[in-house]
Amino acid sequence: MNCERVREYLSAYYDGELPEAIHLDVEAHLDHCVDCRHEFTSLKKLSSLFEQTSSDLAVPTSPSGWAELQNKLGETRILSDETRQRASRRNIASLVVLAASLLLVVSGLVWFTNREEISHHASTSLDLNQFVTDFQSDPTVAQARLLSNFHGQVVTPEEATSLLHRRPAFLDRVPKDYQLVSLNVLQMPCCKCPQGVYRTPSGETVCIFEHELGSGVLTDKCPMIKSKCGDRDVKLAEVGDVLLVNWASKEHSFTAVGLDKMESVIHLVDAIDGTSPHG
Amino acid sequence: MPETSNRLDDVGIPLAEEPVVSEATLYGCRNGDPADQRTLYELVLPKVYRLAARMVGQQDAEDLTQQSFLQVFRKISVFRGESQFDTWLYRLVVNECLQHLRRRKSNFSSLEFEPMDHRSNPEQGSEFREMLDAALAKLDPDLRTAIVLREVEKLPYSEIAKVLSIPEGTVASRVSKARSLLKQHLIDLGWEP
Numbered sequence A: 001m002n003c004e005r006v007r008e009y010l011s012a013y014y015d016g017e018l019p020e021a022i023h024l025d026v027e028a029h030l031d032h033c034v035d036c037r038h039e040f041t042s043l044k045k046l047s048s049l050f051e052q053t054s055s056d057l058a059v060p061t062s063p064s065g066w067a068e069l070q071n072k073l074g075e076t077r078i079l080s081d082e083t084r085q086r087a088s089r090r091n092i093a094s095l096v097v098l099a100a101s102l103l104l105v106v107s108g109l110v111w112f113t114n115r116e117e118i119s120h121h122a123s124t125s126l127d128l129n130q131f132v133t134d135f136q137s138d139p140t141v142a143q144a145r146l147l148s149n150f151h152g153q154v155v156t157p158e159e160a161t162s163l164l165h166r167r168p169a170f171l172d173r174v175p176k177d178y179q180l181v182s183l184n185v186l187q188m189p190c191c192k193c194p195q196g197v198y199r200t201p202s203g204e205t206v207c208i209f210e211h212e213l214g215s216g217v218l219t220d221k222c223p224m225i226k227s228k229c230g231d232r233d234v235k236l237a238e239v240g241d242v243l244l245v246n247w248a249s250k251e252h253s254f255t256a257v258g259l260d261k262m263e264s265v266i267h268l269v270d271a272i273d274g275t276s277p278h279g
Numbered sequence B: 001m002p003e004t005s006n007r008l009d010d011v012g013i014p015l016a017e018e019p020v021v022s023e024a025t026l027y028g029c030r031n032g033d034p035a036d037q038r039t040l041y042e043l044v045l046p047k048v049y050r051l052a053a054r055m056v057g058q059q060d061a062e063d064l065t066q067q068s069f070l071q072v073f074r075k076i077s078v079f080r081g082e083s084q085f086d087t088w089l090y091r092l093v094v095n096e097c098l099q100h101l102r103r104r105k106s107n108f109s110s111l112e113f114e115p116m117d118h119r120s121n122p123e124q125g126s127e128f129r130e131m132l133d134a135a136l137a138k139l140d141p142d143l144r145t146a147i148v149l150r151e152v153e154k155l156p157y158s159e160i161a162k163v164l165s166i167p168e169g170t171v172a173s174r175v176s177k178a179r180s181l182l183k184q185h186l187i188d189l190g191w192e193p
């Protein structure tokens, strides 16, 4: 092995992360190469710099830390209760027809969360819960991971159309005030799906997956609640602060992630299915 | 009580002392039980703070620790034991820190640090700490995350791969690249390797 190769492997060698054969090759080289050995020593020195300064990483003793956290936890609890109540109130006021089923949904979600009725089906390799969690804390990072895990391609509408031999239906049907952030085609466990990431006027980031009808269901692993949106069957789950919704239209099934209000979900489902509760 | 005696440690890498979070504690946290939340908080606080301090620098570490715990307790009902709790926790803290770094991206690189020979007392430990923080701050967040999980948390590549949802090969190359850049930045600041 020459010096150049050894330098490539040196860091992993130092961490004991190389396959045995390569490890031995690097070791043999270090026995006779002063330059590489010097380089190796510098890795040790770097580690000891971390080590040396680690005592500074002791938690500052702030006895109020826990109390502060408790306060903040209390605030968010109240906030999210209020949001939910507000959402359900508005739903009832504006969408009278849906009121009964929505109440069921909202109380169903709460019940569900409390009872922890969790079903495990290990059928897809996408950890959708994880994705949704990541998506809430940072949509950009979550998207990047999704794309790298599922051979994602960032595409234009035209490219999507030629890759899929059809134009993704949601492109022309999402509510008019949705702003397209990115369009991707993913090779998912369920099917080759287009995925659109949108920003809503209220600042939510929502992503929509469009599946072939009859393909495996992306949300298999999530406990979902059966519900109705108008006369449409939808499945809902609450993950962290956002809703996950799954429904089928005549041509496709859809999964949408990221909306935090029931009314936004209804708005989206109606728009994509081309029905309006008011019209 | 320190539990050192009967742990089998056949991995060649020294493990950071791991607080064990029991299933019962996790269960209580999921249901919002304050006593269990407190237990969890005390158990993992040192780990969360240490990681935050290296990721965002000490001046913001306390804030990030608080924010991370808020997220932990808000999201713990989503944690279903499909990954190790530690993996989940690391991922959450790393995400909080990355978000924070992105938000202050513009002004962080201007963090001032004078080369060592201009300073009064270069032998003090905190000097080295500031130097290391300054050098870490110059790394791209992805590289910084990789090197911190390796050098501070002493995680094996396989675990780093799980935390960051990237292949092990990518972990290896990020750690390697982070080390060479870090050395260069440190040398620029007056460090002698």
Ligand SMILES: [Zn+2]
Binding pocket: A002, A003, A004, A006, A029, A033, A034, A035, A036, A037
């Ligand atoms: Zn050599």
Ligand SMILES: [Zn+2]
Binding pocket: A188, A190, A191, A192, A193, A209, A210, A211, A212, A215, A218
């Ligand atoms: Zn699909």
